[in-house]
Amino acid sequence: MHLFSVRVYYEDTDLAGIVYYANYLKFIERARSEWLRDLGIDQAAMKRDGLVFVVRRIEADYISPARFDDELTVQSSIHEMGAARIIMCQKVRRGDQLLFSAVVTLVCITEAGRPVRMPKDVTSRLGGPESTCS
Template identity: 85%
Template sequence: MHQFPVRVYYEDTDLAGIVYYANYLKFIERARSEWLRAVGVDQVAMKSEGLVFVVRRIEADYIAPARFDDNLTVHSSIHEMGAARITMCQKVRRGDQLLFSAVVTLVCITEAGRPVRLPKDVTSRFVDTESRCS
């Protein structure tokens, strides 16, 4: 599991003073990018080889609001891996309180938009990391 800290800034909030719903998607995107970097996946090198990750599907649950100046943590883990996809669980917490939960399916595609198998050097970095989305 990877953890990524996020502080809520004024620009992240709406008129009610709570985090605007779309900003949770930005928080979890940043966490995924940092998690890939932390395990040694070089997305720039992948792109130079004509491969990129894209979000194929996202299922999101907004459970409780975050507010200006909150310190949050995004928890990311792999739920399962297929030949060309990774399904991840991502949760945003304020301390022990769950605020947001998402199941995100990423696929690997060519620059032409065709799905391809995940590179072996990428999949080898995720051996024995599968977990349950709960």
């Protein structure tokens, strides 16, 4: 499991003063990028080799709003992993309160857009499933 902290800035909020719904997707994207970096997976090197991770599917639940200046924590964990696919659970919390939950399917693809097996050094760093998405 990986934890990533994010502060809610004024620019993240909408007219009602709550986090604009699409910004949760930005928060969890940043958390995934930092998770891969912390594991020692160099996405720029993967791109030079013609491979990238892309989001194939996302299922999101907006549970409670975050507001300006909130300190949030994004929790990311692997739910399922295949040769070319990772299904992640990502949760955004303010303290102990769950605000947002997502199940994200990532696929490793070539420059031509075709799914491809993840490199062995990447799969070895990722480990395996860590959680359920409940």
